[in-house]
Amino acid sequence: MSAHRVSYTLDSTLDTVNSAEEVASQIATEAGFGDEEVIKIAMAVREAAVNAVLHGNAYDPGKKVTVDFERTAQALVITIRDQGKGLDLAKVPDPLAPENLLKTSGRGIFLIRSFMDEVEINPSTTGTEIKLIKHVHGTTTDGKEASQ
Amino acid sequence: MSMKTSNRQVDGVTIVDCSGRITLGEGSVILRDSVRDLLAKGNKKILLNLGDVNYIDSSGIGELVSAYTTVKNQGGELKLLNLTKKVHDLLQITKLYTVFDVKDDEAAAVKSFSQ
Numbered sequence: 161m162s163a164h165r166v167s168y169t170l171d172s173t174l175d176t177v178n179s180a181e182e183v184a185s186q187i188a189t190e191a192g193f194g195d196e197e198v199i200k201i202a203m204a205v206r207e208a209a210v211n212a213v214l215h216g217n218a219y220d221p222g223k224k225v226t227v228d229f230e231r232t233a234q235a236l237v238i239t240i241r242d243q244g245k246g247l248d249l250a251k252v253p254d255p256l257a258p259e260n261l262l263k264t265s266g267r268g269i270f271l272i273r274s275f276m277d278e279v280e281i282n283p284s285t286t287g288t289e290i291k292l293i294k295h296v297h298g299t300t301t302d303g304k305e306a307s308q
Numbered sequence: 309m310s311m312k313t314s315n316r317q318v319d320g321v322t323i324v325d326c327s328g329r330i331t332l333g334e335g336s337v338i339l340r341d342s343v344r345d346l347l348a349k350g351n352k353k354i355l356l357n358l359g360d361v362n363y364i365d366s367s368g369i370g371e372l373v374s375a376y377t378t379v380k381n382q383g384g385e386l387k388l389l390n391l392t393k394k395v396h397d398l399l400q401i402t403k404l405y406t407v408f409d410v411k412d413d414e415a416a417a418v419k420s421f422s423q
Binding site for chain 2: 174263
């Protein structure tokens, strides 16, 4: 099966967050993931889009968010990029630490990591790129059978 | 589906029936305003009925935490009722299930508030 790729360039608005979530849900469903997995993928994309719009681009109308979906036989790979200053991963708190449990923010990346099989975060001075990978059941990204 | 709330009074406890999505933007703001209004009117025993809330994102979780601490800081109590599986699982993985007082029976939940 050949790869299918679709890309969106979106404004830094709340509508973008909702759109990214809806498209992720649709593409994950078409890719054959079950209902539970579709919800997790869509939620991870929503959280990544929130980070891009709010924390990356800070709602700047001059900055865009790009969302790429790539479907292969092995995985669904979603890449979200913003044009912000670059996420400082050292400043992302552990939301499960007792002193952070009652904080009102800081759970987005934790949820993304919880819902996806692999997550790569690449911050730079021109923005942050986050790659979300969900394997098709039983395979890894290189096409080998996944160990149980 | 956007977030909606409606309030009922049962034995001195305000039950807030919530439905829809508690997410960044409107959903979180509606919950915040609802709790603030109740506190402003002196209603400090609040039971959030989340039975018809089918989706919460990290902002919504943050809003629940904010509501909980705001009510607690004003000497009140805020408890959660009727979590859907999705919301229950989210509170589990974020370790908040043990922070909130979560109930699944309305009558018992109302009685559990201090008199």
